Amino acid sequence: MAEFRLEIGSETDCQTCGAAIPLSSATRPGCATQAPHRLTFEEFFIELEQGRMLDARPGGLVIGRPGLDDDIPMYRHFGKGIFEVVGLMQGGEFIVSKSATEKHRA
Ligand SMILES: [Zn+2]
Numbered sequence: 001m002a003e004f005r006l007e008i009g010s011e012t013d014c015q016t017c018g019a020a021i022p023l024s025s026a027t028r029p030g031c032a033t034q035a036p037h038r039l040t041f042e043e044f045f046i047e048l049e050q051g052r053m054l055d056a057r058p059g060g061l062v063i064g065r066p067g068l069d070d071d072i073p074m075y076r077h078f079g080k081g082i083f084e085v086v087g088l089m090q091g092g093e094f095i096v097s098k099s100a101t102e103k104h105r106a
Contacts, residue, residue, distance in 0.1 A: 008040050009080025023082070037073065041081035056095050064091030 011020045019030025028035050039047070047053040056062075056074070064072050071088035078084045089095075096104075 006041060006081055008042075009078075009082050012036075012038060012078045012082055012084055036084045036086070038078070038082055038084045039075065041083075044075065044083045057097060059095045059097035059100055062089050062091055062093045062095060064089075066090050066092045 009023075011022045013019070014021055014028045014030050016028070016033075017030040019028065021028050021030075021035045023038060023040070026035055027033065044053070048055070053075075062072060064070055067090070071090060073085045074087045074089060075083040076086045
């Protein structure tokens, strides 16, 4: 029987300068700015399983308050079992799936 093993990384790369950002670091060592919020595979799926996070890939209306104080983070899988925030949304905005975008682009 095959064994399932997930190797979780310990750092991500800065999207600005490319320098490694250890998961334990709150700042980007290369840029001296705040590091993006990151979750490990386990932390991410606990959030998903407990309903505090949704898979938005099917698209749809974002439910939530529209103010700047209530930003809704969007995560992407960085790789190596680490998810990082790549943007913020607000209630009232709309996510369009890849298939709907392709169908209605014109
Ligand atoms: Zn950097």
